[in-house]
């Protein structure tokens with residue numbers, strides 16, 4: 001039975017459970033459930049703190065887990081990201097009060113508050129900056145107002161928390177992050193893990209693509225197919241009306257409306273898109 005670590009709280013928890021549910025796995029009904037067996041799919045889910053997940057996986061006690069790339073790097077655990085999942089996207093930045101530092105080189109001698117000491121200590125060492133790091137569990141933006149630090153290093157998504165605290169970003173992003181599936185570094189191939197990854201990839205594709213069907217005149221087919229090349233190649237079937245064909249291809253959801261306009265302009269008709277609920281490519 002595959003043993004999988006899942007975030008039990010925070011920004012990663014809801015979207016991770018939603019994705020697993022979409023992939024056909026049982027998920028817990030209430031947040032106090034910490035272990036859940038899904039016998040039909042032969043998996044066991046362990047709901048753990050996202051920060052601890054890479055550590056459990058690197059120990060070999062659990063086969064794989066879902067966590068943030070930043071949490072994986074911060075932990076220093078012997079685990080690697082094997083599939084990006086496209087949610088909990090964020091960047092990791094230094095920030096100060098306006099004018100307190102022109103660049104990160106001005107941080108020497110200052111104190112930096114963060115929940116991600118591992119990332120920050122390594123970045124400072126790599127940049128040759130001698131600054132003190134103080135660990136805080138959260139709400140790090142307030143550390144400057146309360147005089148605990150002159151600089152913070154924290155996750156930024158919309159930037160609202162920084163703005164509300166009157167802070168601004170200094171320097172380039174230290175890293176970008178999103179939810180990832182992690183596995184112990186160098187773990188051997190496992191068909192059960194591959195099946196799990198294929199299911200999640202199916203959800204990612206279903207979320208990113210729609211199926212498009214349309215009819216067009218045979219003489220316009222090449223130009224139409226150039227607009228809808230599909231993932232491998234579109235399906236083309238003859239229509240009862242001579243000189244017309246029906247075309248079916250997957251297209252990226254974000255481009256669907258523009259492609260429909262372009263197909264219509266080419267003379268295609270009965271242009272339909274339908275959602276993909278699940279797939280294996």
Ligand SMILES: Nc1ncnc2c1ncn2[C@@H]1O[C@H](COP(=O)(O)OP(=O)(O)OP(=O)(O)O)[C@@H](O)[C@H]1O
Pocket residue numbers: 009010011012050051067068069070071088089090138155156157158177178179
């Ligand atoms: N506002 C946000 N938007 C997107 N991703 C975020 C946001 N805040 C945190 N993350 C991501 O979520 C992960 C951190 O999850 P974690 O549960 O430790 O923190 P949290 O979501 O801030 O919850 P908590 O309230 O427990 O601090 C990291 O990968 C981080 O990049």
Ligand SMILES: O=P(O)(O)OC[C@H]1O[C@H](OP(=O)(O)OP(=O)(O)O)[C@H](O)[C@@H]1O
Pocket residue numbers: 137138139140141154155156157158159160161162
């Ligand atoms: O750029 P934004 O959209 O404002 O998002 C970033 C904020 O979200 C997270 O905080 P969270 O609300 O999880 O609280 P925490 O600081 O206690 O972890 C993160 O730590 C930042 O503070």
Ligand SMILES: [Mg+2]
Pocket residue numbers: 138
């Ligand atoms: Mg947080």
